[in-house]
Amino acid sequence: MNQDVQAKDGDDVSGVKRLLELPEETTLPEHKRAKTSGGGIPDIGPGKVPDPPGTSDATRKPQRGKQNEKNKGRRRGTRPPVEDGSDRPSTPRLPKKQCAVLIGFSGTNYAGMQIQPSVRTIEGVLFEAFVKSGAVSEENSDDPVKISLARAARTDAGVHAAGNVVNMKLITSPPGVDDLIGAVNYNLPPDIRVWDIAQIPLTSLSQIRVQNSFNSRSSCDSRKYIYFFPTYLLIPPRPGSGLFYSLRKQNGESPVHQFWGSLDQTSGDASGDEVSPQTKLPARPEDLQRKRAWRIGEVELNALRAAVKHFEGTHNFHNFTVNKDFRDRSNQRHMKDIQVADPVVHGETEWISVLLHGQSFMLHQRKMMTALILSVRTGTPPTVINQMYGPRGVMVPKMPALGLLLEYPVFEAYNRKIAAANERIRDPNDPEYRHPIDFEIHREKIEKFKNEHIYSRMRAIEEKQAVFDAWIHTIDAYTGQDLLYLNHRGNIPSESVVKKGERRANPFKERKQFNSTDFVGGSVSSSMPMLEMDLGEEEEELDEKQTEEMDG
Known part of the structure; x- marks a missing residue:
């Protein structure tokens, strides 16, 4: 059965921090050196057992510290280690934001919505378009899990959607990109369209901003389907x-x-x-x-x-x-x-x-x-x-299956929640203001897409x-x-x-x-x-x- 790349709520999929190792020739400061007692044996403190006689660095078993025990079984960072003596400049890490991406697609040429190995899917093509547009960093471009990709509604192979929502952590202002929606659509085939991307500055191109804790699947409380015959x-x-x-x-x-x-x-x-x-x-x-x-x-x-x-x-x-x-x-x-x-x-x-x-x-x-x-x-x-x-x-x-179409997922409870929070904010351009997730504001574009790529x-x-x-x-x-x-x-x-x-x-x-x-x-x-x-x-x-x- 297909594997779901959706990250579990609360998982940290950004990678654990790398531990820095001191070179062998480094001399520790006096206050950090191990205390010794008679015979030059390190004072390892009460309750700790010293190494048995004859133990060398090569034969000593590594001691797992509390931090390693805490991280046991967790996902490790996948960034390649920097080689000693490398003068390669580090790439500046651009800030990412949790985004709701409103999309539509004709599913005829795809093996379903969610990413699967070795087959063409909606999410796979969408992820590649965000990478090409600079909204996903190079170090995160090998695995959608790193950007917490999730979807509001799953669709089977060949099923169409006039509207669906995918949430992911994106670089909302990539260098040199003034219109992220336009850039992503440029890198997408005509049968997949992005209607909106949350969290980018509110302009005529983007009209939705969501809470940072937003998850499209858990926040979706109903769905609309159309059957055409x-x-x-x-x-x-x-x-x-x-x-x-x-x-x-x-x-x-x-x-x-x-x-x-x-x-x-x-x-x-x-x-x-x-x-x-x-x-x-x-x-x-x-x-x-x-x-x-x-x-x-x-x-x-x-x-x-x-x-x-x-x-x-x-x-x-x-x-x-x-x-x-x-x-x-x-x-x-x-x-x-x-x-x-x-x-x-x-x-x-x-x-x-x-x-x-x-x-x-x-x-x-x-x-x-x-x-x-x-x-x-x-x-x-x-x-x-x-x-x-x-x-x-x-x-x-x-x-x-030919007549089935996902019209769009609905977020009634989420929209009510942010409407209550917005009551104290009058300016829609205020950074704290949150807009409801609403496909109807894109109705004209959606209907045109449906007629050209789905119904036709x-x-x-x-x-x-x-x-x-x-x-x-x-x-x-x-x-x-x-x-x-x-x-x-x-x-x-x-x-x-x-x-x-x-x-x-x-x-x-x-x-x-x-x-x-x-x-x-x-x-x-x-x-x-x-x-x-x-x-x-x-x-x-x-x-x-x-x-x-x-x-x-």
Whole structure:
């Protein structure tokens, strides 16, 4: 599992002071020489045992002093020792300050947020840019631990963030650098941007100053995520599909959705008669073109907005992550607010976004979006979501990672704390004044970045690869019992309950390809083929320890 370079709170990662050794020819002052008694034997003081006869400097065991005992097991300084007789001038040590760095990035070309050996990560590229800009000294440039690097929110490989906060100790006024933010952005690729850096003088370039004790992870009390998807996912299952057949068996006869009413009777049954789940469906390109031309109605939009309210509040989200037992207390998470935006059309496709504001999120909690979308498109009452907080386990597939975006972390408690401290200070330019951490003051730049580097890329990949259509096909093609909780009664039947260690006849298999946001090695090509609907490796299961390490 990936190692975290985040320093523990309170650790001194600046290096211990070097002990100075006296040259052999140095003569100690009289008052520092060891006292001797008869025979020239040093008077070593009461309670100390003299060296045995015949002991020489070469054979004497080194005595560990109190200071060495105190420092035992601590991190040693890593600065190279100065050679005897060297006339190399010492580099002046510039002051460092604890800073909050507000950033945004497209995660497509990176193996996650935090630094890992031998792979390209957001923090790794960011650290290199600060070194090149002079904000990290040469002697600290070999190890991010030395600058106490930590992050507010961890993101997995390929996941994007319009806003995140990294705190680190930086040289805020490097020699010859007038605009540190501009210098760092110059040394960064276009898909990573620095919005602000705390502690540098307040100018039009920097608008935030934080307390020296600030830690982005411990000070962050909630996070906002956005999930962005094409509205055609809300079209009910196609007549002739496995899920359509399953719903027909559970719910009885029901009218076929008008979208499917014009289907060619030779390519699939839209008449409402019972069909086999193995019925051959028409070619996907024509089907997909009709889906992209579809537009959400008031009925579907209102159903979506009503269903999200069932996620708000404190609940046991064990069914919305992986490898978590119902009794695990870490399953309790609080969703503060969830909002469904108005749909927007880009090109031929209509898109919609859902903003989720929660105190914290579990690994693969985008399963919430699956339960939301599948309940609406199948006419399942949203009360089934409430039943999923109970002790019975069910299989909820994960939505494609392509649509996930960290909007930004929130620092409500920290902002309240400094607001109280600022009441006695009237001048925002006063050195003691502390500004709240607020991404909204950079909203215009952030929205431009999202449209140019995040949303545009999501749409381009979907346009060429039809990722969401391939995913919904795996849902609709399933003929087993794992999804029987999708029904007009809004209950969880015993047949769909998943029990740990118990084998199921036809379990739903997830595909690794839907965990990717790249698909083509970081470039969008006009010749990219659509994803195969029913191919791809099955996803490997994570053990409980791996799951805990990857929770955000």
